[in-house]
Amino acid sequence: MKLIRVENYEEMSSSAAQLVEQQILNNSHSVLGLATGSTPLGLYEQLIRGVSERNISWQHVQTLNLDEYCGLAEDHPNSYRHFMNAKLFRHIDIPLENTHIPNGKALPVEVECRRYEALIDEIGPPHLQILGMGTNGHIGFNEPGTPETSLTHCVQLETSTRNSNARFFSDRDEVPTHAITMGIQSILKSERILVLASGKKKAQAVKHFLDGRVSKDFPASFLWNHNHVTLIVDQDAYSLAAAEEE
Numbered sequence: 001m002k003l004i005r006v007e008n009y010e011e012m013s014s015s016a017a018q019l020v021e022q023q024i025l026n027n028s029h030s031v032l033g034l035a036t037g038s039t040p041l042g043l044y045e046q047l048i049r050g051v052s053e054r055n056i057s058w059q060h061v062q063t064l065n066l067d068e069y070c071g072l073a074e075d076h077p078n079s080y081r082h083f084m085n086a087k088l089f090r091h092i093d094i095p096l097e098n099t100h101i102p103n104g105k106a107l108p109v110e111v112e113c114r115r116y117e118a119l120i121d122e123i124g125p126p127h128l129q130i131l132g133m134g135t136n137g138h139i140g141f142n143e144p145g146t147p148e149t150s151l152t153h154c155v156q157l158e159t160s161t162r163n164s165n166a167r168f169f170s171d172r173d174e175v176p177t178h179a180i181t182m183g184i185q186s187i188l189k190s191e192r193i194l195v196l197a198s199g200k201k202k203a204q205a206v207k208h209f210l211d212g213r214v215s216k217d218f219p220a221s222f223l224w225n226h227n228h229v230t231l232i233v234d235q236d237a238y239s240l241a242a243a244e245e246e
Ligand SMILES: N[C@@H]1[C@@H](O)[C@H](O)[C@@H](COP(=O)(O)O)O[C@@H]1O
Pocket: 035, 036, 037, 038, 039, 040, 066, 067, 131, 132, 133, 134, 135, 139, 140, 141, 161, 165
């Protein structure tokens, strides 16, 4: 695991953008694994600027997103499809048909999960997968207890996850109870994985992750079983791990 320590959120976002853009420059037909949440927003802003300022072309790039809420239509303001279109896809030159996100409305959900896993194998796996980390160590929506062998599946969201994501909804009760997520195994198929963590609220999770113990109680720890993981942390997110070093 490669650890990159930076000052703050802006530096984390620009270091991550450099790695993503380098991947696209190396291979214009790159497959990128993308994440939602507030962590990658600064990265996406940088990538949008990269199109006009650094001539990065997304024309042949394909993207696979990690997860989607069950029961929300694509045009629902809180669906991850809506988020990705608004925060990235609409502002870059990627053809929308090259962007893939599980369909939260598809039924039966098991069939949608199998379709998505087959898609990962068909067009992917990603050359580079971007990940945020939940405060409980979740990656995608793989909550504690998820086995390492998991493929794309439907999960019941933990109360803590629903609470932290409630800020995006007008009412906590509107936060969906279930989501479709790529499994741990699906994520580990990626060639390289880039994990981002910023802010004090991630400090405990970062410290836990860096202790290196692999356990299904902390899903991000399975990343230690992958050979090409880079973690970019800012000072606040690293603060508890740093305190331990002293
Ligand atoms: N499903 C997403 C994850 O993919 C994301 O990485 C995580 C952290 O979110 P944030 O970046 O807002 O802290 O929580 C959400 O529940």
